[in-house]
Amino acid sequence: MGTLEEEIKKRRCSVGIIGLGHIGLPMAAVIAEKGFTVLGGDLNPHIVDAVNSKKSSVQEEGLQSLIEKGSIEGRLRATLNPSEVVKKCKIVLIVVQTPIKEDNTPDLSHLKSACLEVSKQLRSGQLIIIESTLPPGTINEVILPIFDCSGLVAGEDFYLAYSPERAMPTRTLEEIQSNSRLIGGINQKSASIAMEFYKLVTEGELILSDLATVEIVKLIENTYRDTNIALANEIALFCEGIGVDALNAIKLANKHPRVNIHLPGAGVGGHCIPKDPNFILNKANELGIKLELIEAARKVNENMPIHVVKMIKKALATADKSIEKSKVSILGIAYKGDTDDVRNTPAKVIVEELLESDCFVYSHDPYVKQDFGGMFSNNIKKVIKNSDCLVIVTDHSIYKSLDLKELSKQLKTPNIVIDARRILDPRGVKGHGMRYFGVGY
Numbered sequence: 001m002g003t004l005e006e007e008i009k010k011r012r013c014s015v016g017i018i019g020l021g022h023i024g025l026p027m028a029a030v031i032a033e034k035g036f037t038v039l040g041g042d043l044n045p046h047i048v049d050a051v052n053s054k055k056s057s058v059q060e061e062g063l064q065s066l067i068e069k070g071s072i073e074g075r076l077r078a079t080l081n082p083s084e085v086v087k088k089c090k091i092v093l094i095v096v097q098t099p100i101k102e103d104n105t106p107d108l109s110h111l112k113s114a115c116l117e118v119s120k121q122l123r124s125g126q127l128i129i130i131e132s133t134l135p136p137g138t139i140n141e142v143i144l145p146i147f148d149c150s151g152l153v154a155g156e157d158f159y160l161a162y163s164p165e166r167a168m169p170t171r172t173l174e175e176i177q178s179n180s181r182l183i184g185g186i187n188q189k190s191a192s193i194a195m196e197f198y199k200l201v202t203e204g205e206l207i208l209s210d211l212a213t214v215e216i217v218k219l220i221e222n223t224y225r226d227t228n229i230a231l232a233n234e235i236a237l238f239c240e241g242i243g244v245d246a247l248n249a250i251k252l253a254n255k256h257p258r259v260n261i262h263l264p265g266a267g268v269g270g271h272c273i274p275k276d277p278n279f280i281l282n283k284a285n286e287l288g289i290k291l292e293l294i295e296a297a298r299k300v301n302e303n304m305p306i307h308v309v310k311m312i313k314k315a316l317a318t319a320d321k322s323i324e325k326s327k328v329s330i331l332g333i334a335y336k337g338d339t340d341d342v343r344n345t346p347a348k349v350i351v352e353e354l355l356e357s358d359c360f361v362y363s364h365d366p367y368v369k370q371d372f373g374g375m376f377s378n379n380i381k382k383v384i385k386n387s388d389c390l391v392i393v394t395d396h397s398i399y400k401s402l403d404l405k406e407l408s409k410q411l412k413t414p415n416i417v418i419d420a421r422r423i424l425d426p427r428g429v430k431g432h433g434m435r436y437f438g439v440g441y
Helices: 003-009 024-033 045-052 063-072 082-088 109-121 138-148 172-178 188-198 211-242 246-253 276-287 292-318 346-356 380-384 404-410 426-431
Strands: 015-018 038-041 076-079 091-094 127-130 159-162 181-185 206-208 327-331 360-364 375-377 389-392 415-419 434-438
Touching (some): 003 188, 015 024, 015 082, 015 109, 024 045, 024 063, 038 082, 045 063, 045 076, 138 159, 138 211, 159 188, 181 188, 181 211, 211 246, 211 276, 276 292, 292 389, 292 415, 327 380, 360 380, 375 380, 380 404, 404 415, 404 434, 415 426
Parallel strands (some): 015 038, 038 076, 091 127, 127 159, 327 360, 415 434
16 A cells, blocks of 8 residues: 555545535535545635634535534634645545536636646645546546646646545535445546545445546436436426326326336526536537437426416416516525525526516525525515415425415415425415416426
């Protein structure tokens, strides 16, 4: 065993995390909990100040206590200077965003910037692990040329590995420590050392493979989910047309041992699912390969927020109301229940489209502090009072337990409820004198 492997086993080496977002910060806290000294780097002063004040800037159950513990025990600190991270840490994880641009091509600016900072301070014997989700070929075509500027040779002077994160918001801490991990290295030595590190982070299976395969597997996983959700959404649209409850139909279909259809909704949000299929599509276009199914699935899911807006207009029309000047109350700004994550949230499109229709839009969310126009409040009573139409966009737990009797008193008559996440019982809503409209109902 080499020196770095021994340091890892004995937890003598410091670990740096560049990028303290929804994955990087939980990862830093978990690694500190495992006994390593961790230095996190981020360009956002709010995030850095929060960590150094023993506070979490990410809504994730259990994260606050881990940050407090790591800070008090002197194993977790943050800095605005990424160069400091590389100087002081033998292992450096890069966990920055890799979003897509408006034209659906990859935006690797954050990744390139992070790698450039690492290359400036890179020294022999270090292990660099990329955890950001990457388009196919990124390690060899983008990252290696940046590190070549250091004058060091990857796989010989320093070690370079790729292990994409596979954790889901609301279960990030658990999944970091239990999910299987794919690990690819620029060579076998790099992959093996990275595996020694992850052995101390997760109890999940560690799987070694070549870089090209590891890069594409993460994209396949999220493309599968995107395509499956698109199927569920098209089933919902069809069931709306023939008067069948799509949720019940999907539930019964899933009783078949070889069927596993996801659930329909207002659209697909978050950082990964709306993005990763486009990484595949972009590369396929470069190669002249037409991927019609993946492309069609993206279009279906992108159109669901527009469908919800059409549902709102149709529902108002049944009550002889026009969308113009009506008060529409949006419950949920985050893309996913019980999180504060608004990345690619369907709520953005819904709110913006409603504002274009000249109605009064009021939004509520218990976790976020921002909206996309109109009026926003964390006070749900203020948002729903005298509303012409209530629209549930996010499946937050508090919305699942709404007092329907009280709700019917707060809304204007006739009361209209649009359940874009299908979290309410239609019979209960109707039983309190409200008109129920749901995706796939």
